[in-house]
Amino acid sequence: MEFRTFEHGLVDSTSERAFAALSEGSARHGDVHVALGQTLGRGRRGTPWVSESGAGLYASVVLRPPKLLAPAALTMGAGLALRATLLELGLERVQLKWPNDLLVDGAKLCGILSETRGLDPAALSFVLGIGINVQQLSFPEELLHERAVTSLALCGIQSTPRGVLARLLPHLAQEVGRVESDPDAIARDYLAATGLTNRRVRVLSGESEIEGRLCGLDLASGLGIVHADGSLRRVRLEHVRALGAIEP
Ligand code: BTN
Numbered sequence: 001m002e003f004r005t006f007e008h009g010l011v012d013s014t015s016e017r018a019f020a021a022l023s024e025g026s027a028r029h030g031d032v033h034v035a036l037g038q039t040l041g042r043g044r045r046g047t048p049w050v051s052e053s054g055a056g057l058y059a060s061v062v063l064r065p066p067k068l069l070a071p072a073a074l075t076m077g078a079g080l081a082l083r084a085t086l087l088e089l090g091l092e093r094v095q096l097k098w099p100n101d102l103l104v105d106g107a108k109l110c111g112i113l114s115e116t117r118g119l120d121p122a123a124l125s126f127v128l129g130i131g132i133n134v135q136q137l138s139f140p141e142e143l144l145h146e147r148a149v150t151s152l153a154l155c156g157i158q159s160t161p162r163g164v165l166a167r168l169l170p171h172l173a174q175e176v177g178r179v180e181s182d183p184d185a186i187a188r189d190y191l192a193a194t195g196l197t198n199r200r201v202r203v204l205s206g207e208s209e210i211e212g213r214l215c216g217l218d219l220a221s222g223l224g225i226v227h228a229d230g231s232l233r234r235v236r237l238e239h240v241r242a243l244g245a246i247e248p
Contacts, residue, residue: 001030001173003061005165008035010053013042014060015129019117022062022125029064030173034165041131043111044100049131050143056151057132057161061172064125065180070219071114071126072237073183075100076190077175078112078128083193084171085164086110089157096194098243104155107148109133130168134161183219191217196245201225204242205235211246 011017014033021027037053051058063069079096086094086102086109095103100112113129133139133151143149152159178186191197196214203210203223210233216224222236223243 001176003030003032003169003173004028005032005034008033010037010039011035012040013038013129014058015042015113015115015127016040018060018062018127018129019115022117022127027062027064027125029062031062032059032165032169033062034059034161042113042129043131044113049111049113050140051131052136054161055136056134057130057164057168059131059165059168060127060129062125062127063176064123065176067180068124069126069179070183071116072099073179073186073219074126074128074176075112075114077179077186078114078130078172080186080189080193081168081171081175082110082112082130082132085168086152088167088171089152089159089164091152091155091157093155096190098194098240104150107150109150109152109155128172132161132164134159134164187217187219194243196243200246202242202244202246203235203240205239206241210235214243 008017014035017033035058038051038058041049041051041058043049079100082102083094083096093104097103101108102110110132114126116126135153136151137153139149199214201214210225212225212227215226221234223240225233225235
C-alpha cells in the first residue's frame, strides 16, 4: 500500500477533506489527509472530536480496496495498528475497547471512525479517520465532564503528531493488507488483544444487554457468549454497541 500525504492547516474535518477528494474523483487508495487542527472534528454517534491545533494527530486515510472489505475487520485492523504503534512508542498499558477506542487506565487516548458514503456502489471506498491525543496537557472541562481522556504526553510519552503518523502508517498498511487477505486472523488477534477471552462480559446488542462468558469472536457468526446455564448465544458484530468485562 502506497501512501500519499496531504497536509492541511486548520480544516473542518480531515474525513470531510478525504470525502471531498473522493467526490472530485482525485482520491487514491492510501491517500492520507492530515491536519494541524479541526474545527468540526467528529467522533462516533455524532459526538465532536476535540481537535486542538498542533496537539493531536488528526488523520483520515482513503481506502479504495480492490474487493469488498468486512467493515468490522477494518475497524478491528485499525485498532490493532494503533495498538502496535503505541506499543512501539513505549506505551504498554493500552486497552482496546469495542469497537474502536484505545484507552489507558480507562481514559480515552485514541478514536477510530470508519465511514463510507454511497459514492459509487461498484467501487466501494472507505475513509478511516484516526484521532490520537499526543501533546495535550489539559482538555476542555465539558469533555472531561463526559469521560476520562488522556494523551501520550500525560502518559509520559514524548512525541509529535507527525512522529506518531510516521510510525502508524506501516502498521496500518500491514493490517489493511490482512483485512483483505485474512480477515479472520484480524478477528482472532483483536480478541486476543482485548484480553477478554473466557472472561465474564456484558454486551450491549441493539437495545438488549447480554451477560455471559466470552468464548469467541468471528466475522461470520459474531461474538460467542456462554450463559450461566451453559447455552451458547451468538451476537452479530454489527449489532454490538459495547463489550466489556464484568469485574468479579
Ligand atoms: C471516536 O472515537 O468517536 C472516533 C474519533 C475519530 C476522530 C478522527 S480525527 C481525524 C478524523 N476526522 C474527524 O472528523 N474524525 C476523525
